[in-house]
Structure formats: C-alpha cells, structure tokens
Amino acid sequence: MAAPVSLQVEFGGGAEFLFDGVKKHQVTLPCQPEPWDIRNLLQWIKQNLLKERPELFMQGESVRPGILVLINEADWELMGELDYKLQDQDTVLFISTLHGG
Amino acid sequence: MKCRKGSAVLIIRVGDPFCRNCFREYFMHKFRAMLGKNRIIFPGEKVLLAVSGGPASSAMLRQVQEGLSRETAKKLRFIPSVIYVDEGAVRGQSPAQREQSLACMETLLQATGFPYYLVHLEQALELPASILRPGPATPSEPGVSYKEAVEGFIQQQRQKGYGDKDSGTSLPGAGSGESPEGAPAAPRLPAAALTQELLKLFEAVQTMTAKEELLQMLRTHLILQTARTKGYTKVMTGETCTRVAIKLLTNLALGRGAFLAVDTGFKDNRHGDVMVVRPLREYMAKEIAFYNHFFDVPTVIAPPLPTKRRDKPSFRHVVESFLLGLQKDFPSTISTVYRTGEKLSADRAKPSCEAERCLLCLCALDLDGEEELALEPTLIIDEPELERNGCCQDPLAAWAERKSAYIPLLCYGCRLTFKELVRLLVWSGVFSLGTGVPIPTALLLQGPVTTLPPYVRAEAQRRIHR
Numbered sequence: 001m002a003a004p005v006s007l008q009v010e011f012g013g014g015a016e017f018l019f020d021g022v023k024k025h026q027v028t029l030p031c032q033p034e035p036w037d038i039r040n041l042l043q044w045i046k047q048n049l050l051k052e053r054p055e056l057f058m059q060g061e062s063v064r065p066g067i068l069v070l071i072n073e074a075d076w077e078l079m080g081e082l083d084y085k086l087q088d089q090d091t092v093l094f095i096s097t098l099h100g101g
Numbered sequence: 102m103k104c105r106k107g108s109a110v111l112i113i114r115v116g117d118p119f120c121r122n123c124f125r126e127y128f129m130h131k132f133r134a135m136l137g138k139n140r141i142i143f144p145g146e147k148v149l150l151a152v153s154g155g156p157a158s159s160a161m162l163r164q165v166q167e168g169l170s171r172e173t174a175k176k177l178r179f180i181p182s183v184i185y186v187d188e189g190a191v192r193g194q195s196p197a198q199r200e201q202s203l204a205c206m207e208t209l210l211q212a213t214g215f216p217y218y219l220v221h222l223e224q225a226l227e228l229p230a231s232i233l234r235p236g237p238a239t240p241s242e243p244g245v246s247y248k249e250a251v252e253g254f255i256q257q258q259r260q261k262g263y264g265d266k267d268s269g270t271s272l273p274g275a276g277s278g279e280s281p282e283g284a285p286a287a288p289r290l291p292a293a294a295l296t297q298e299l300l301k302l303f304e305a306v307q308t309m310t311a312k313e314e315l316l317q318m319l320r321t322h323l324i325l326q327t328a329r330t331k332g333y334t335k336v337m338t339g340e341t342c343t344r345v346a347i348k349l350l351t352n353l354a355l356g357r358g359a360f361l362a363v364d365t366g367f368k369d370n371r372h373g374d375v376m377v378v379r380p381l382r383e384y385m386a387k388e389i390a391f392y393n394h395f396f397d398v399p400t401v402i403a404p405p406l407p408t409k410r411r412d413k414p415s416f417r418h419v420v421e422s423f424l425l426g427l428q429k430d431f432p433s434t435i436s437t438v439y440r441t442g443e444k445l446s447a448d449r450a451k452p453s454c455e456a457e458r459c460l461l462c463l464c465a466l467d468l469d470g471e472e473e474l475a476l477e478p479t480l481i482i483d484e485p486e487l488e489r490n491g492c493c494q495d496p497l498a499a500w501a502e503r504k505s506a507y508i509p510l511l512c513y514g515c516r517l518t519f520k521e522l523v524r525l526l527v528w529s530g531v532f533s534l535g536t537g538v539p540i541p542t543a544l545l546l547q548g549p550v551t552t553l554p555p556y557v558r559a560e561a562q563r564r565i566h567r
C-alpha cells in the first residue's frame with residue numbers, strides 16, 4: 001500500500017486554458033495498492049482536474065503529442081515517461097506547444 | 102552531453118541529452134549562426150521584431166536582447182524595435198481581458214528597453230490600398246556586399262566610440278505606448294464601432310481555415326505598414342521548424358504549393374522594400390518551450406480563435422495533429438518535412454509585372470489555363486440560384502459581376518480563400534429566398550464587397566478599372 005503523494009502539478013504554454021486558466025495546482029494523490037506513476041497521474045488528472053474536452057490534453061493513456069512533460073524541471077523522456085514513479089513533493093509540469101490559432 | 106558535468110535535463114536528438122548550461126549555449130549559438138550564415142541583416146539596419154507574446158516570438162525577442170548585450174565579436178549589430186498586434190477582438194476576449202493582455206504585453210515590452218509599437222487588428226480596416234503593392238527594393242542591398250558593410254560599420258563604431266550603445270532606447274515607444282516612463286497609461290482600445298466592423302468581417306467567414314488565412318493576412322499587412330511608415334527594412338517573425346513543417350503541408354492543402362518557398366523560407370521578399378526574415382526556423386517547438394521555461398522568458402499567451410467545431414476545426418489543426426502524432430513515433434518526421442521544404446525555389450512566386458501579382462498574397466499568379474478551368478465552376482456555382490429570382494435582378498447582376506471581377510486578380514490559393522470570405526452572404530441570400538422572406542436590397546448589394554477589408558476593395562477597384 002503506497003502512502004498518499006503530494007505533488008505540484010503545473011500547466012503552461014496554453015495548456016492552462018483547459019484547467020480554468022489555473023497554472024499551479026497543489027494535489028494530494030490518495031493511497032492506492034500500487035505506487036503512483038505518471039500513467040496513473042494522467043488518469044487522475046483526467047478525472048479530477050480536467051474540466052472539459054479531455055481530447056485536447058490526452059490521447060490514449062498518454063498526453064496528446066505536442067504537450068511536453070517536465071518532471072522536477074527535467075524532460076520526462078529522460079525519466080522513463082509514463083513509468084516514472086512519483087515521489088512525494090515532486091513537481092510535474094505540462095507545457096503545450098500546440099498552436100492556438 | 103558535452104560538458105560531462107551538469108545533469109541532463111533535456112533531450113532533443115536521441116542519445117544526445119543536454120544540461121541546462123550546454124542547452125543555453127547551443128540555443129544562443131544557433132540564433133547567431135542562423136543570422137551569420139544568411140548574411141541578410143546588415144549592421145545598423147532597423148529591424149522590426151514581430152512579437153505575439155507566444156513562446157516562439159518571445160524566445161526570439163530574448164535572443165535579440167542577449168545578442169545585443171554580448172561582447173563585441175559575437176554582438177548583433179542591428180537596431181531592433183518590437184511590434185505587437187492585439188488580436189483580442191477576434192480571439193473572443195472581452196474589452197477587460199484585452200486591456201489586461203495589453204497591459205501585460207506592455208510591461209513585457211517595456212522591460213526589453215526596445216522601442217515598441219502596439220497595434221490593434223482593427224487598424225487593418227484603415228490600411229491604405231498601397232499596402233497591396235510592392236515597395237521599391239531597398240537600395241543598400243545590391244550595391245554593398247555584406248562583408249564591406251560589416252567592416253564599414255565596425256570602423257564607424259570605432260570612430261564614434263561607444264556612442265550607439267543605447268540607441269535601442271533612444272526612441273520612446275510609439276502607438277499607445279507613447280506615455281512617458283513611470284506612469285504607464287491604460288492602453289486604449291479602438292472604438293467599439295471599429296471592433297464591430299472587424300468582427301463582422303470575421304463572422305462572414307464560415308470556415309476556420311479561411312478565418313486563419315484572413316487573420317494572418319491582416320496581421321502581415323499591419324506589420325508591413327508599420328515597417329514601411331517607420332522606416333524598417335526587415336521584419337523578423339518567430340516561426341519555428343515545427344511551425345514551418347506544419348505550414349508547408351497546410352499550404353500545400355490550401356493550393357499554395359507554388360509559393361511554399363516564400364511562405365516558409367528564411368527570407369520572404371515579396372513586399373519589395375521590407376523583407377520578412379524567419380530566424381527561428383531551425384528550432385523545434387520543444388527547444389523553444391524548454392528554453393522559455395528554464396530561462397524565465399515571459400510570454401503572454403493569447404486564447405485561440407473561437408470555434409464551434411470540436412475536432413478538426415481547420416486544415417492547420419489537422420496537419421498539426423498529423424505531424425505531431427507521427428513525430429511521436431518517428432522523431433525525425435518534422436525535420437524531414439522541414440528539410441524537404443528547404444529544397445524549394447522561390448522563383449515561381451516572383452511576378453514579372455504588377456498585373457501578374459495576386460491581389461491578396463502578392464505572389465505571382467500561378468494559373469494558366471487548365472487549373473483555372475477546374476476551379477472556375479466551383480466559384481460560380483453559388484451564384485446562379487440567386488439570379489433566378491427576378492425581382493432584384495439588377496443589384497444581383499452587379500454583385501455577381503463584381504464578385505467574378507475579383508477572380509482574375511487572385512492566385513489559386515487565394516481564390517479558394519476568397520470563395521470562403523464571400524460565401525456566407527451568398528448562402529444566407531439563398532436561404533432567405535427559399536423561405537420567402539423579403540431581403541432588403543441593401544443587404545444584397547453588400548455582396549463580397551463588404552466582407553472584404555476596405556483596403557482590399559480599394560486596391561481591387563484600382564486594378565479592375567485600369
């Protein structure tokens with residue numbers, strides 16, 4: 001049983017428009033049998049933070065191509081992407097590079 | 102990683118991670134190398150940076166700031182100013198939100214110390230028709246070689262000592278930024294009537310694709326107008342490699358294949374006197390996003406154009422998802438598309454005389470014979486239904502004539518856009534006739550003419566009557 005995890009989840013580059021324009025979210029993930037990874041976090045965000053149009057943020061179980069993910073100020077591609085195991089007090093930042101119009 | 106010291110924070114190419122410092126060096130070097138390699142911007146030249154507040158153009162602004170503050174050997178030597186076009190009206194912002202965005206933008210621009218111009222998209226309605234004509238080519242270019250110009254400039258600088266160092270701040274901001282330092286006046290929005298007129302223009306356009314084209318055209322012309330009236334010979338825009346690749350495929354789909362090289366190349370010389378330069382063409386959107394995040398580059402992100410369609414709102418959106426989706430599994434997709442575009446020549450877009458120049462995009466008319474035949478029926482198909490109605494034959498005939506009179510002035514791609522620009526009124530006309538509701542003659546008379554910006558109408562009339 002993994003303990004609850006506190007995270008700072010941030011959105012930028014226009015991704016914040018999908019979250020009521022709020023850039024920084026302090027979240028606490030509840031206890032669950034297996035440890036929290038980015039894959040689970042994305043599902044949690046989809047159910048708890050994402051208010052509308054999930055297709056603009058998610059694609060399948062991952063983020064939509066064109067949305068960058070930084071875990072503790074580093075490219076998630078260096079951290080194992082979806083499989084990264086979240087630690088307490090981690091910061092996860094999503095930056096959209098998609099063009100608004 | 103080059104330095105073998107810092108910890109890896111970012112990966113651009115497979116197997117080649119960067120630490121923060123190496124990335125910063127790499128990023129800044131790329132910008133100077135791009136300008137150095139192309140030898141287009143002359144020392145002492147006045148350059149207008151087109152900044153939207155978005156990630157790419159904000160990163161470009163930062164690069165120019167960094168470049169000007171460098172030690173002499175690597176220093177950029179042109180004189181920059183910034184232009185920001187406020188598009189809040191068509192991006193669905195309320196007046197209060199627009200004021201707020203403008204204020205943010207103004208703070209950001211003031212912090213650079215560069216002179217700046219704040220322009221509203223509404224001002225496009227007041228553009229002169231001459232914006233659709235190319236200006237005389239700048240005299241400096243053919244005569245002096247780049248090398249001579251640089252050497253001359255360095256010599257001049259030595260003689261003058263440090264005199265020019267802060268020429269960037271000597272001009273106070275223009276436009277609504279003219280207020281003296283300390284007391285930034287609230288940026289004024291254009292008159293509500295003008296905003297309404299602009300919105301009408303956009304509401305008349307049904308497809309998002311055409312709306313995007315219209316917005317881009319108005320924005321380009323506004324920037325060009327400022328460059329011309331204030332004496333700038335170069336405009337820098339912030340298209341990234343990702344944007345260029347998307348634009349290449351989008352423009353192909355839009356029927357602008359003949360002009361890909363000018364629409365996406367490093368330099369775009371279609372306006373004659375003012376050259377558009379795209380110095381960020383070799384940066385991926387990812388590099389820009391990481392740079393801005395790591396080095397606190399401020400941005401003011403404008404909301405997207407409002408759309409009713411949930412998915413596939415425009416060609417560009419479709420191409421963007423397609424390319425980025427492919428890029429995810431095949432990481433060289435974008436650079437391959439980009440490099441393919443590099444091989445294209447701009448010659449095809451160069452008109453030999455004014456009569457062969459497209460009214461809207463200023464490229465050479467690319468239609469000869471067959472293609473014209475293929476397109477013509479789709480343009481005329483909307484009209485006969487209206488002409489069947491006898492009661493207002495005259496205004497209708499005049500209108501149809503006017504609409505078709507525009508066609509020969511336009512290139513293939515702009516004909517397609519034009520068709521979208523004038524479609525709504527045709528359609529609503531048919532609808533009203535069908536339901537038997539009498540239509541005021543005035544509405545019919547409006548035709549395509551009022552759904553085009555005034556300066557386009559004026560220039561079209563000039564060309565038609567010649």
